[in-house]
Amino acid sequence: MTDRKATVSRDTSETQITVGINLDGTGKLNVDTGVPFLEHMLDQIARHGLIDLDIKANGDLHIDDHHTVEDIGITLGQAFAKALSDKKGIRRYGHPSMTYNVEYTRSMIGQFDVDLFSEFFHGFINHAAVTLHIDNLRGDNSHHIAETIFKAFGRAVRMAIEVDERMGDQMPSTKGSL
Numbered sequence: 001m002t003d004r005k006a007t008v009s010r011d012t013s014e015t016q017i018t019v020g021i022n023l024d025g026t027g028k029l030n031v032d033t034g035v036p037f038l039e040h041m042l043d044q045i046a047r048h049g050l051i052d053l054d055i056k057a058n059g060d061l062h063i064d065d066h067h068t069v070e071d072i073g074i075t076l077g078q079a080f081a082k083a084l085s086d087k088k089g090i091r092r093y094g095h096p097s098m099t100y101n102v103e104y105t106r107s108m109i110g111q112f113d114v115d116l117f118s119e120f121f122h123g124f125i126n127h128a129a130v131t132l133h134i135d136n137l138r139g140d141n142s143h144h145i146a147e148t149i150f151k152a153f154g155r156a157v158r159m160a161i162e163v164d165e166r167m168g169d170q171m172p173s174t175k176g177s178l
């Protein structure tokens with residue numbers, strides 16, 4: 001199997017972001033974004049997805065965290081798609097689509113606005129071209145609710161991108177190409 005690694009840089013007037021990704025990593029995170037709670041969540045993706053992530057972001061945090069969080073989602077999605085390449089031999093695939101049903105018990109976790117989680121996932125799915133359904137069943141602590149979402153996301157991604165020996169180099173779709 002070829003290396004499933006990629007690096008993507010994305011530069012706008014609002015944010016400058018570089019994401020390095022290794023889909024077959026060991027769960028190592030190297031991060032510097034200026035948004036500590038998001039970093040805690042990126043750590044869940046890396047650890048539970050067994051993905052190595054190297055993420056540097058320099059965003060307009062003097063306004064708020066919005067652009068930085070959304071654009072990290074976008075750049076991570078681009079790096080993910082690039083590292084997956086033609087998607088041959090993996091277990092699951094999708095098309096950009098998301099449902100997100102989560103009720104938080106408070107609007108802020110520390111300094112972090114919980115609205116921004118859906119912005120992050122929207123950015124990711126649109127650029128990674130994946131289908132993602134997030135339904136939080138229950139929970140009474142917003143920090144824990146967020147953690148369960150990101151842990152489950154990491155696990156789901158890990159399963160989806162695992163190479164299935166029986167698939168050979170087939171595309172996991174009756175369409176034959178994506």
Ligand SMILES: [Mn+2]
Nearest residue numbers: 040143144147
């Ligand atoms: Mn925690």
